Amino acid sequence: MASSVAVFGSANMDLVVRVASAVRPGETVSGSSFATGPGGKGLNQAVAAARAGANVCFLGAVGADEFGGRLRDFLFAEGIDASGLASSAEPTGIAAITVTDDGENAIVVVAGANAVDRMSDSDRAAVAGAGYLVVQLERPVAVVIEAMRWARGHGVATVLTPAPVPDARIDELLSLSDILLVNQHEAAALSGDADAADAARALSRVAGTVVVTLGAAGALVGQDGEVTATVAAPAVAAVDTTGAGDTFAGVLIAWLAAGATLHSSLEAAAAAAALTVTRAGAAASMPQRADILTALQGDRS
Template identity: 55%
Template structure:
């Protein structure tokens, strides 16, 4: 079984569903409100665990009711939380507006996540046991960089989701094996709008890149190899909040199992397609059997894809 450690954030998602997101200065009436455990780190941990990996989480929750719920949600999905700290003060929160097209806008308040600025010996020992370390940017950059550098020293593969997009230190990029931005993050990091050109630019910093393209699928690029584009299944999106994290978690599992890149991307895309058809973040993520069933030739209702 693939062993994955996630160094990342935990947030309680406060989600309002509306017909159309409000413009600046505008007030609209929502039709539903939910609190759902989330955070990019926790989301990726849950996605990977449900996809069949042995997953452990390094992060921090607050000393509040949200913190209790966040820890419980991770454990319920089979994620090891022994190194999930409890910090004084509130847990992180994400304030999310989801419109009827499944699009979203998000404001993240770090809370307890901001207290994790470095690693200790226990964290490093846990990373040493992993096949893959998953990283994002909702923790302080000092901790993210320390995690990547530690993983590189220990020979553990690092997968970084550069979200929310921000300038990345050379030390972090030098210790990153696979960078997984969406097309907007790739453009923000490179100043290049075209995803193919952005991927080429990113390959000057990291050896492998996957740019997720939303409904258009994903693009894989590696130094010295031809790029690979894999289409996304055609589905009606209800809530895209956790699609990217579902994709990354499932992709890490597939790559950890040694699947060829096109097959790994297709499997991760199927997982993401299943997640966007359900509301919520971690609550929308599929289990391994669901992903396999969605791609099975005998499935009476397979996920539709466009030919490349």
């Protein structure tokens, strides 16, 4: 069966340390806890979409090591088609994450196997059979562009989360994006506009639909040089913001793939992201579809 959502992206093992406050340069502090868990923007978005009800295929690479085996098992346990997950001679990618007691995080990523810079034949077949292709930039920009061009050539809608923000080939990436999903910092870096609304207007003249996420302030939408919609975020007490943006992306695309309108998809994504920040971890914190529906019912009552 063809996947409604193909995610071409990164898979990492997250190494998470919780600390009281952000660590300053040259400072040594004591952490209160340490944990490992599945992560990577690609894997996170795939999990979020699958838990939200989408039929998801994940296309990435891991090493022939313990972390790679754990990530492969995790994807299958989530009901995600990971048959296209390649084995690399490089070690599995990792993300070293510090999370402060007020829920903010800082992340250092080592790409490892995610640096594979080519599409396989099975990657191409999976992308061509999808309704949506979701990509990020924790894999080499050249292969992401290759995947987006391949999707465009087969009538597949492309969704780009440009993180980390690239320093080359930005115009190509934007022009190949049917949906560009950015936070306010990425929007400013890509457009040169510090104001989120101005950034959305500018970016939507180059990309397709632009969604700028604003954290607790919700999100706004830019289309054809105008801000066309806004969505509020539910008020919650944040525990850990890791994975919130990936949850938003995965749920947004899962709802769209199921035929929902953009506005209702944005509402579901905002509700899901709000649930995520009330829990610790990245993929581990992502809500199931039933949780999202319950939250939406609560918001409307």
